[in-house]
Each structure stands twice: as structure tokens, then as C-alpha cells.
Amino acid sequence: MLQFLVKRLAGGVFVLLGVSFITFIIGYFTPVDPIRQLMGQHYTYVGWLQLRHAYGLDLPWYQQYYNFLFHCVKLDFGTSIHYQNRSVGDILKDGVPISTELTSWGLLLTLLLGIPAGILSAVKANTWIDTTNMTVALLLYALPGFIIAVFAQVMIVWCNVQFGLNWPVANWGTPWHYALSDIQAKLVPVLIYGAAGYAYFARLARTSMLEVLDQDYVRSARAKGLSERAVIYKHALRNALVPLITSIGLSVGLLIVGALFIERMFNIQGIAHIAIDAVSQGDFPVIQATALSPRLA
Amino acid sequence: MGTSGRGFERVSRGSVTSTVVRKAPDEPEPPLPEDTRPHLSPLQISLRYLWHDRRALICGGILLFLVALALIGPPIYQHIGGISPSDLSGSIGPGLYHQYYHEELSRQDELPSAQYWLGTDSVGRDILARLMQGLLISLTVAVVVEIVDVGLGLLVGILAGYYGGWIDQLLARFTDLMFAFPSLLFVMLLVGVFGSSAATFFNKVPLFGDPGNARLLVVSVALAFTSWPMMARYVRGQTLQIKEQQFIEAAHACGTGDLGMIVRHVIPHLLSILLVAAALDISGTIIGEAGISLLGFGVTDPGSSLGLMIADALDLTATHPWEVLVPTVVLAAIVLSFSFLGDSLRDALDPKRNNC
Numbered sequence: 001m002l003q004f005l006v007k008r009l010a011g012g013v014f015v016l017l018g019v020s021f022i023t024f025i026i027g028y029f030t031p032v033d034p035i036r037q038l039m040g041q042h043y044t045y046v047g048w049l050q051l052r053h054a055y056g057l058d059l060p061w062y063q064q065y066y067n068f069l070f071h072c073v074k075l076d077f078g079t080s081i082h083y084q085n086r087s088v089g090d091i092l093k094d095g096v097p098i099s100t101e102l103t104s105w106g107l108l109l110t111l112l113l114g115i116p117a118g119i120l121s122a123v124k125a126n127t128w129i130d131t132t133n134m135t136v137a138l139l140l141y142a143l144p145g146f147i148i149a150v151f152a153q154v155m156i157v158w159c160n161v162q163f164g165l166n167w168p169v170a171n172w173g174t175p176w177h178y179a180l181s182d183i184q185a186k187l188v189p190v191l192i193y194g195a196a197g198y199a200y201f202a203r204l205a206r207t208s209m210l211e212v213l214d215q216d217y218v219r220s221a222r223a224k225g226l227s228e229r230a231v232i233y234k235h236a237l238r239n240a241l242v243p244l245i246t247s248i249g250l251s252v253g254l255l256i257v258g259a260l261f262i263e264r265m266f267n268i269q270g271i272a273h274i275a276i277d278a279v280s281q282g283d284f285p286v287i288q289a290t291a292l293s294p295r296l297a
Numbered sequence: 298m299g300t301s302g303r304g305f306e307r308v309s310r311g312s313v314t315s316t317v318v319r320k321a322p323d324e325p326e327p328p329l330p331e332d333t334r335p336h337l338s339p340l341q342i343s344l345r346y347l348w349h350d351r352r353a354l355i356c357g358g359i360l361l362f363l364v365a366l367a368l369i370g371p372p373i374y375q376h377i378g379g380i381s382p383s384d385l386s387g388s389i390g391p392g393l394y395h396q397y398y399h400e401e402l403s404r405q406d407e408l409p410s411a412q413y414w415l416g417t418d419s420v421g422r423d424i425l426a427r428l429m430q431g432l433l434i435s436l437t438v439a440v441v442v443e444i445v446d447v448g449l450g451l452l453v454g455i456l457a458g459y460y461g462g463w464i465d466q467l468l469a470r471f472t473d474l475m476f477a478f479p480s481l482l483f484v485m486l487l488v489g490v491f492g493s494s495a496a497t498f499f500n501k502v503p504l505f506g507d508p509g510n511a512r513l514l515v516v517s518v519a520l521a522f523t524s525w526p527m528m529a530r531y532v533r534g535q536t537l538q539i540k541e542q543q544f545i546e547a548a549h550a551c552g553t554g555d556l557g558m559i560v561r562h563v564i565p566h567l568l569s570i571l572l573v574a575a576a577l578d579i580s581g582t583i584i585g586e587a588g589i590s591l592l593g594f595g596v597t598d599p600g601s602s603l604g605l606m607i608a609d610a611l612d613l614t615a616t617h618p619w620e621v622l623v624p625t626v627v628l629a630a631i632v633l634s635f636s637f638l639g640d641s642l643r644d645a646l647d648p649k650r651n652n653c
Contacts, residue, residue, distance in 0.1 A: 014470070022474075022483075026487065029490075142632060142633055142637075143633065144584045146607065147625050158618070260481060260588075261592075
């Protein structure tokens with residue numbers, strides 16, 4: 001067991017190192033010179049050399065990577081190139097509460113709705129409940145979040161016109177506040193954010209539960225006269241949950257990619273939105289930090 | 298999307314197949330089926346199965362229509378329509394106003410009409426023309442990425458599965474890494490860093506340059522780079538299974554070498570599996586390209602892509618929902634068609650399915 005843990009931990013460290021190395025090396029080989037961009041019109045060769053030295057960009061790559069890693073461990077991602085005097089941490093600080101709020105609600109929705117829906121589908125297999133549920137899940141899984149978001153926004157607009165409502169189409173209220181207007185703004189993005197995960201877990205839970213319900217020990221439990229409720233919730237459910245728990249880790253990637261689109265579509269100023277802006281501004285320290293931050297968390 | 302989807306297919310189709318099987322013994326002539334059956338190759342059986350799958354037919358039809366639209370749509374569309382007054386160039390024909398980059402500023406945000414079949418967008422460009430160009434971009438990227446993906450995946454996967462050893466170890470570590478890195482984030486990183494220089498570098502190349510899709514090359518490379526490890530891992534698993542089977546042992550006994558074994562015995566068994574995996578993968582690639590363009594890193598504005606069309610119309614959702622709905626519906630149709638077709642293909646090519 002200990003050996004296994006050590007092995008997994010070593011694997012995790014390896015992955016973290018690999019990810020940080022890829023982010024670093026892409027930034028290192030960029031054909032755009034950040035210092036030249038920083039200086040803009042005030043370019044002189046001497047100044048360029050000085051700034052290059054000040055940013056540590058004249059060191060050989062392994063030393064730069066070492067510095068980069070060392071600073072990352074201290075959660076110091078350096079200084080933004082686009083906003084010249086702001087540290088990267090300062091830029092990310094605004095987005096963190098919003099993104100964590102979105103992610104935690106999305107994950108909650110995914111798990112608390114997706115798994116029960118899948119279990120229900122398996123228990124009522126081949127009834128209309130199962131068929132509708134799985135059709136919806138299939139659609140939600142196959143379609144990316146941004147397509148669903150467009151449909152939802154058009155629906156909102158239609159409802160606003162039809163019923164004279166004033167539901168916000170794209171916004172995010174104050175983070176972690178739940179007045180009526182906040183809930184109005186947050187409801188639709190969170191629902192759509194959770195949709196992909198919901199579909200994923202519903203389908204997975206259904207398959208896993210169906211497999212378990214076919215096993216001999218479930219038949220034995222029924223044969224010894226346990227109530228259907230006890231069979232399903234005490235005997236079958238616990239074993240069906242095992243493969244689901246292992247795949248929660250995988251769904252984190254799904255959540256991050258989902259956040260990119262949800263924050264773009266609904267104009268939410270979270271980390272993903274900062275990452276998008278940073279990429280379009282060529283702000284490498286910020287890009288690297290946003291690429292790394294989900295792994296550190 | 299794998300196993301869970303399949304369970305669903307199986308259950309929902311169970312009743313249909315069982316009735317087919319039950320009918321067979323009722324037929325009064327026993328020798329006839331004995332005569333006709335051996336003439337069907339496995340491929341023919343699969344095709345017949347696919348032909349009777351209505352969902353696959355509909356999806357295939359939609360895809361064929363969209364491909365045809367992208368390929369032969371623009372030249373036809375540019376010959377339909379009369380002369381029309383323009384803001385800047387006097388009177389112009391359909392060859393110009395049905396061009397995907399032609400802006401007609403006095404005719405913004407129009408609904409469908411005889412001149413603009415799907416209306417115009419916020420700077421007065423024809424939505425149908427932009428749609429066709431966007432489809433072309435989506436399909437091109439999908440095909441290019443799939444070729445790289447399947448090629449590399451097949452090569453590395455077979456080497457890892459057949460020989461094992463250090464290639465296998467390396468592949469396992471590499472896929473772990475790619476799992477840890479959300480692929481879209483990686484694509485964004487690559488495009489963000491190399492995109493602008495690719496734009497200046499490829500501007501001279503006619504295919505990429507002028508309509509603003511120079512970054513597409515970076516996008517394609519990045520998408521292919523993120524998707525092939527999954528394919529390789531999948532191929533590796535299947536190769537391991539095939540390697541254990543008896544016909545391989547028999548071929549060994551006959552003195553077949555490694556290369557002959559791979560080319561003549563392993564790869565033919567992988568082809569149907571690869572076809573299914575590629576069909577399911579294509580929808581992911583198309584989503585990826587549209588998503589990257591939607592976030593503003595793919596095709597830039599004089600050019601057209603489904604994702605870019607959505608992004609352009611996004612601010613107008615409240616006032617002109619039509620403009621955002623058109624590309625979204627088409628994108629949804631492609632994506633769903635590819636995934637459903639992939640599912641149907643998997644059922645049709647599965648040798649263990651229980652009819653025919």
C-alpha cells in the first residue's frame with residue numbers, strides 16, 4: 001500500500017514537473033520578444049540588455065527553468081508584461097473568487113444531480129424515465145457547452161420579450177452573494193456549466209449500476225428477502241459508486257475547459273477570462289500562471 | 298464517450314434485434330438462407346446493418362449535404378441573384394455580394410431575403426456565404442487533424458503494444474501528461490504564443506494567408522498534438538488484445554516476421570476500430586476548432602469559421618438572435634451527426650453483435 005502511494009505520488013510530481021516544463025519551454029521558445037514588446041517605441045540596445053538582465057532572460061534555459069519553478073513554489077509568478085507594474089498574482093486575485101464559485105457550484109451540481117439521475121435510470125432501465133433521461137444526457141454530453149449556452153441565451157431573450165421579464169442574458173453578480181439579482185445572473189451559467197458533467201456522470205452511473213445489479217450477490221440479497229430499497233441503496237449502490245469516484249479526478253479537466261467557454265459566453269470575469277485576455281495580449285507570465293494554477297489547486 | 302453510450306445503444310435496440318432473430322425460424326424454406334449467406338463478406342454484412350439503421354442514414358445524409366454545401370455551394374451561390382446597388386462600388390452582381398468577406402454596411406442585420414438567403418451579419422456580410430466558408434474550414438481542419446492523429450496514433454500505438462518496452466513506458470508517461478493538461482488550454486497556450494508569428498509568416502501563402510486563417514495551421518497542429526496520445530493508447534490496448542489471439546500464434550508458427558505480422562495481421566484487425574474512433578474523434582476536433590475560433594485565437598475576422606461567426610454575433614444575441622442561431626444550429630448538427638454516426642458505425646462493425 002505504501003509502495004503504491006509513493007508510486008502514485010511520484011507520478012503526480014512527474015506530471016506537475018512535466019506540465020510546468022511544457023508551459024515554461026513554450027514561453028521560452030516564443031518567437032515574440034517580450035522585452036522588445038515591453039519597451040515598444042523606447043527601444044535601445046543598451047536598455048534592452050539591461051531589462052533582459054533584470055528579468056533574468058539572459059540566463060541559460062535550465063537556470064531560467066529553475067528560477068521559474070522556484071518562484072512557482074512560492075506562488076510568485078512574476079510580473080505581467082502587458083500591465084507593466086502589476087504582479088501576476090495581483091491580476092489573478094480578482095478572478096479567483098468568481099472562478100472558484102462557478103467551479104464549486106458546477107461540481108456540486110454535477111455530482112448531486114448526475115449520479116442520482118444515473119442511478120434512477122439504471123433502476124428504472126428501459127422505462128420512459130430511463131429513455132428520456134439518457135437521451136437528454138447524450139445530447140448534453142455530445143454538444144459542447146458553448147452551443148448549449150447559445151441556445152439558453154436565445155431562450156432567455158425569447159422569454160424576456162414574450163413575458164416581459166428582465167432576466168440578465170450575460171453577467172455574474174457579486175461573488176458569493178445571493179440576492180435575487182445575483183441568483184438570476186448565476187443560475188443559467190451554473191446550470192450549463194454543470195450540464196456536461198451531469199451528462200458524463202449520469203451515463204457513467206447508469207452503466208456502473210446496471211453492471212452491479214446484474215451480479216450474483218444482488219440476486220442473493222433479493223433471494224434472502226430484502227426489500228428492493230435495501231437491495232439497491234445498501235448493496236448495489238455502494239459498489240456502483242467505486243468507478244465513479246475514480247473518475248471525479250478526470251472530470252476536473254472537463255470543468256476547466258468548460259469554464260473557458262462559460263466565462264467567455266456569459267462575460268464572467270474569472271480566471272479563464274483572464275487567461276483568454278492574456279493569450280490575446282501575449283502576456284506570457286499570466287498565461288503560464290493560468291495554465292499552471294488549476295494543477296496546483 | 299465510450300462504454301456508457303454503448304450500454305444505452307444495446308438496451309434501446311434490444312427489442313428490434315430480438316424480433317428479427319425470432320422471425321428467422323418461421324421462414325418455411327431452410328436451404329435458401331444457407332445458400333445466400335456465405336456470399337456476404339463481413340463488410341457487406343456491416344454495410345447492410347448500417348443501411349437499416351435509420352439514425353445512421355439520417356446523420357450520414359446531413360453530413361453529406363453539409364460537405365457538398367461547403368465544397369460546391371459557394372461557386373453555385375455566387376451565380377444566383379441579380380444586380381444590386383452597393384454602397385461603394387455602384388451596382389454589383391452575386392459574384393461579389395455573395396462573397397463571404399464582402400461587407401455591405403447599409404444592409405446590416407437583415408433577416409433572410411431573396412438576395413441574402415440566410416440574412417446578413419452585423420457588418421452586412423452574407424451569412425450563408427460565411428457559413429459555407431466556415432464549414433469548409435471546420436471540415437478541412439477535421440480531416441488534417443484526423444490524418445495526423447490516426448497516423449501517429451497507429452504507429453506509436455502498434456509499436457508500444459506489439460513490442461512493449463521503453464516505447465510503451467514513454468507512451469504511458471506522455472499520455473499521463475496530456476491527461477493532466479486540459480487539451481484546450483494547451484492549444485490556447487500554443488496558439489497564443491505562436492499564433493501571431495504564424496500570421497506574419499504564412500501571410501504570403503495563398504491557402505492560409507489572406508482571409509485571416511493563418512493561425513489555423515497552428516490550431517491544427519496543436520489539436521493533433523493533443524489528440525494523438527489518446528488514439529495511441531487506444532490502439533495499444535487493442536494491439537495487446539489481438540497479439541494474444543490464436544491466429545497470431547499460427548502466423549508465428551508459419552514463420553511470419555515482425556513486420557509482416559504487423560502489416561498483414563495486426564493492422565487489418567485494427568482498421569474497423571480505428572474508423573470508429575476517428576469518427577467519434579472528429580466531432581471533438583470540430584468542437585475544438587470552433588471553440589478556439591470562438592475564443593478569438595483561431596481564424597481572424599475577414600475569414601470565417603463557425604466559431605468565429607458565433608463570437609461575432611454573440612453581442613447581438615439580445616437584439617438579433619437569428620445571427621447567432623444559424624452557425625450554432627449548423628455546428629450542433631455536425632457534431633451530433635458525427636457522434637451518432639460513430640456510435641452506429643461501432644454497432645455495425647462490431648463482430649459480436651447478434652443479428653445478420
